[in-house]
Amino acid sequence: MSDGGKGARESRGASGEGTLYVLATPIGNLSDLSPRAAEVLRTVRAVAAEDTRRTLKLYAHLGAPAPALVSLPAFDERGRLEPLVARLRAGEAVALCTDAGTPGVSDPGAALVAAAWDAGARVVPVPGPSAGLAALAASGFAADRFVFAGFLPRKGGGRAEALAWLAAAPCTIVLYEAGNRTRETLLDLAAALGDRPALVARELTKLHEELARAPLSALAERFSGEVRGEVTLVVSGPPAGAPPPATADAEPLEDELRRRIAAGEGPSAIAKEVARARGLKRADVYDLVEKLRGR
Incomplete structure (x- = not known):
């Protein structure tokens, strides 16, 4: 089993909280999605996405069913954090991915990562494409x-x-x-x-x-x-x-x-x-x- 799969399943830290995977997605070519990122997407309980339509395309590319998708648009990022933080506090594994590249650069995501740290969750970067x-x-x-x-x-x-x-x-x-x-x-x-x-x-x-x-x-x-x-x-x-x-x-x-x-x-x-x-x-x-x- 790869490190990505192990991390997705062992989502609880020492405090019993969940894990937030900060996951880089392709900036254009879907083949650039890494095997580790693909396995995380297959195993997490929920995905926070800038645009859930883009995320559904990733799951279609993987041929895998999508878990709960939570929209996290830039204009209302902070207003939609609580349900995601609640999942982390309940011990779930959540992936954060935006439309392209690594979240939190020129996309929403930084507020969720900060909230995950404040909640005592594990934060695990899954690196990948960056324009x-x-x-x-x-x-x-x-x-x-x-x-x-x-x-x-x-x-x-x-x-x-x-x-x-x-x-x-x-x-x-x-x-x-x-x-x-x-x-x-x-x-x-x-x-x-x-x-x-x-x-x-x-x-x-x-x-x-x-x-x-x-x-x-x-x-x-x-x-x-x-x-x-x-x-x-x-x-x-x-x-x-x-x-x-x-x-x-x-x-x-x-x-x-x-x-x-x-x-x-x-x-x-x-x-x-x-x-x-x-x-x-x-x-x-x-x-x-x-x-x-x-x-």
């Missing part, structure tokens, strides 16, 4: 240190702050993006970080998988038309021997904006100068200035 790690491995960029940035804020001051923070990162950067925002994000990254080598990995492991590696500006040109599906971006770190970015030793963006506002500078002038100095969009900086002014 971020797959793209990083395929990029050829340094992977000894990297930053996973998830999804950038779409606009405004939050986006400006995130880009400024990434510009100061001394390592490879991995982030996710929707297809229709890929070009804009590539251009923003080029403005904030410089025209570094990068990788666009679209629809990883799926039928229309596409990987392209080039400078950020060239990738923005390549993906200037309609881009469909899910995209993972990997941006190389600063060139070896390059001086730290200007923002690395500068005061935090919001601190600089507050200082300039207090000094009586106008919003437009602040946005123009700060955007140029930090490689950010003027409109994003202006939005943040107005937010800090309470407008």
Whole structure:
């Protein structure tokens, strides 16, 4: 019997509580479901799923009957925890799986894992597919240190702050993006970080998988038309021997904006100068200035 099967059946810890399996599911190709993950799915009493329809496809692929499926959507994750925690307290084995990859990265799940720890349950990771790690491995960029940035804020001051923070990162950067925002994000990254080598990995492991590696500006040109599906971006770190970015030793963006506002500078002038100095969009900086002014 494999370790996965043994773990699924011996679900009670020393306290008599159940076990939560944090289970990575395929990001596209169902054949990437590991044998251990398959055995856990066959043996648990319940599955917490971001979308139960996706989970039913996994069981159809396995040719196995599905146990109790509990929907755990991102918009109401905390509101649906109690029945799952009750199962764990009763000594049951529960699997947590989201639509793709490992739960709790850019998906719901973190709240359930934290609740399982609080309830004294065993928490067992069942590793597997990850779009971020797959793209990083395929990029050829340094992977000894990297930053996973998830999804950038779409606009405004939050986006400006995130880009400024990434510009100061001394390592490879991995982030996710929707297809229709890929070009804009590539251009923003080029403005904030410089025209570094990068990788666009679209629809990883799926039928229309596409990987392209080039400078950020060239990738923005390549993906200037309609881009469909899910995209993972990997941006190389600063060139070896390059001086730290200007923002690395500068005061935090919001601190600089507050200082300039207090000094009586106008919003437009602040946005123009700060955007140029930090490689950010003027409109994003202006939005943040107005937010800090309470407008």
